[in-house]
Amino acid sequence: METKITELKNKIEFAYKRNPNTPRTAFYLNFSINNHPCNPGMYSLMVRLFMQGTKNRTAQQLSEELDKYAIEFTAELKLDYIKFKFVCLNEDFEKALEIFTDIVKNTTFEEFEKERTKLQGEIIAELDSPRAKIIDSYYKNIYEGHNYGYTNTVILDNLKNIKKQDVIDAYKNIIENSKKVIAFVGDLDFEKVKGLLEENLGDIAPSNPELAQLAKPVLAKAKNTEVIQPDLNQAHILKGWMVDSADSDDYASIALLNIILGASGLSSRLFLELRDKKGLAYVVRSAYDVARLSANFSIYIATEPNNIETSLKGFDEEIQKIKTILVSEEELENAKNNIFGKWAFIGETNSQQANWLAHYGIMGFGFDFHEKAVEKIKKVTPQDIINCANKYFNDTYVLSVLKP
Secondary structure (H helix, E strand, C coil): CCCEEEECCCCCEEEEEECCCCCEEEEEEEEECCCCCCCCCHHHHHHHHCCCEECCCEHHHHHHHHHHCCCEEEEEECCCEEEEEEEEEHHHHHHHHHHHHHHHHHECCCCHHHHHHHHHHHHHHHCCCHHHHHHHHHHHHHCCCCHHHCCHHHHHHHHHHCCHHHHHHHHHHHHHHCCEEEEEEECCCHHHHHHHHHHHHCCCCCCCCCCCCCCCCCCCCCEEEEEECCCCCCEEEEEEEEECCCCCCCHHHHHHHHHHHHHCHHHCHHHHHHHHHCCCEEEEEEEEEECCCCEEEEEEEEECHHHHHHHHHHHHHHHHHHHHCCCCHHHHHHHHHHHHHHHHHCCCCHHHHHHHHHHHHHCCCCCCHHHHHHHHHHHCCHHHHHHHHHHHCCCCCEEEEEEC
């Protein structure tokens, strides 16, 4: 079914898609984060507090009511926005929206100290994982000085400085000064849905028509970091470069580079060369991680500690190959089919489709981003891949190594 794009009276963009004969409805409301506070962890705490009670319901009442109607509600922090969503049975949409609206408008941010303590404990537990530790080191360095670099260790250092009023003020600012996007996917009539949205959400502060012009992260020089963990029996290596985001002409080529190098599992080059042929890796992969203002391309390997230098040499060899030798038409076609297959798989449910619509809308990429990206990917040539590899795989990178 075609997606219908309209606006509520307060200028909130509304993407509606009807999928007939689906019993569950998905609803997303995203708020852009327009300021970059020097208060790491504030938004992380904020999203945890939405289920701790409203002016009309205690935390217990909220939980019981959501359970009673089998409503799946979550609030989640992304790098560029806060995402609220619920999934419910079609017949319970009106009730779910009423509870949802109460949470969005009337959260009291109770249990602040309890949630801060819980968050602290969860971060400490997560950082016990070597993989979490290496990811933390990498992101802290590649996005140093930018809120994208507010990793677990940065948040942990700052949690004690956050006050409840900071969270309340920040949320008030988001409600009043953000771009807002709604996505609905399910089997309900458009006029009914829009009427209920106007009734429940039509009186919140108008959506900003444009996203704020914010400073982009910059990686000015190469950085090498080592993290030592004495009891470790593996080494973990992450090497990455700052690359352009999804609004760039290079997006399609970078996405395909990722598939060819390490994101297509058993058939990717890094897996075949470093794990199958050389036996270096427990795990090896690449990733293209996109945010609104920037993106990064990384290569990761978990290996024996005595294989660190050999693994880094293997990284360099594979990067050099893709920079100098044209990929075959067959390999490129397989990569394209891999992406299209993945996208089809992760876009099957109403919730996944609504998530995409709300995500692309709030990022400023356009609700039709997915369709446009498919067409761009189809047109990528082997020469585009080589040009892209030479443009981004340079000497300005971050290398993080975790070892015993």
